[in-house]
Amino acid sequence: MTTESQLRADIVEVGRRMYARGYTASNDGNISVRLGADRLLMTPKSVCKGFMTPDMMCITDLDGKKLVGDRDPSSEMLMHLEVYRQRPDAQAVVHAHPPTATGFAVAGIPLDRAVLAEVLTTLGSIPIAEYATPSTSELPAAVRKYIKAHDGMLLANHGALTVGADLFAAYYKMETIEHFAHISLVARILGRENLIARDEVLRLQELRGSYGIKAPAPICATDADSGDPANCQVVQAPVGGGSRLVPDVIRQAADAGFDGEIRLTYRELSQLIEDAIRSLR
Ligand SMILES: [Zn+2]
Numbered sequence: 354m355t356t357e358s359q360l361r362a363d364i365v366e367v368g369r370r371m372y373a374r375g376y377t378a379s380n381d382g383n384i385s386v387r388l389g390a391d392r393l394l395m396t397p398k399s400v401c402k403g404f405m406t407p408d409m410m411c412i413t414d415l416d417g418k419k420l421v422g423d424r425d426p427s428s429e430m431l432m433h434l435e436v437y438r439q440r441p442d443a444q445a446v447v448h449a450h451p452p453t454a455t456g457f458a459v460a461g462i463p464l465d466r467a468v469l470a471e472v473l474t475t476l477g478s479i480p481i482a483e484y485a486t487p488s489t490s491e492l493p494a495a496v497r498k499y500i501k502a503h504d505g506m507l508l509a510n511h512g513a514l515t516v517g518a519d520l521f522a523a524y525y526k527m528e529t530i531e532h533f534a535h536i537s538l539v540a541r542i543l544g545r546e547n548l549i550a551r552d553e554v555l556r557l558q559e560l561r562g563s564y565g566i567k568a569p570a571p572i573c574a575t576d577a578d579s580g581d582p583a584n585c586q587v588v589q590a591p592v593g594g595g596s597r598l599v600p601d602v603i604r605q606a607a608d609a610g611f612d613g614e615i616r617l618t619y620r621e622l623s624q625l626i627e628d629a630i631r632s633l634r
Contacts (some may be wrong), residue, residue, distance in 0.1 A: 372403025397424035435493030477586030502570035550593025
């Protein structure tokens, strides 16, 4: 069990990293963690997350009543309380405005395409909660729709929200979202975003168990399968007929009892690559 003083220090450290990486500006963002069964430790209102000290934090109950602290709790406390109500497994909540991910949230583009294996195994998809006025009860209502099935989401025209089994797990998910958003932006600027086929997405989902990843909900492959983002992670992945990004040539050769050298002309290799790309479209 992590002590209260350690959790205060951890919030300070997470805030410092968020500010240093540009995920927040000025007094933006907020961080909270469970402190036992019925209390929360939370960042206070109106402080820069890059320059906090452990004594600044507030302790509240699960209804938001302040129990300890010289300052008022975060202006987004209602959103944090709603997350803890909906997700008994969540130990920590992080909210920030990382610029690339928030750009997607402003553009109304969810990060839900099957692009990176690591993101699929950890977060699955990253939907966008509908726009809500910050600090009001609208925001918890918007978050409620997705929080049961997702550990991370964008908040329309606002920022991003993550939860985790501890403070750093929630923070690292925020890093993953921003990193993924940055890579997605670069791929789209380059003009091509090759998606991972649905069969491969389902293989990646099976890896969650072996990596010890406790996802809140399974992946459903596409909207066309009438996946409901309230209870599964909707991922845009093409039907690839079992094809993979890289054809399983080596395994096929081994299965055929052939383990010698493979020689291809440049034209044959180009044809193989073109066929693989075409099968993903
Ligand atoms: Zn915010």
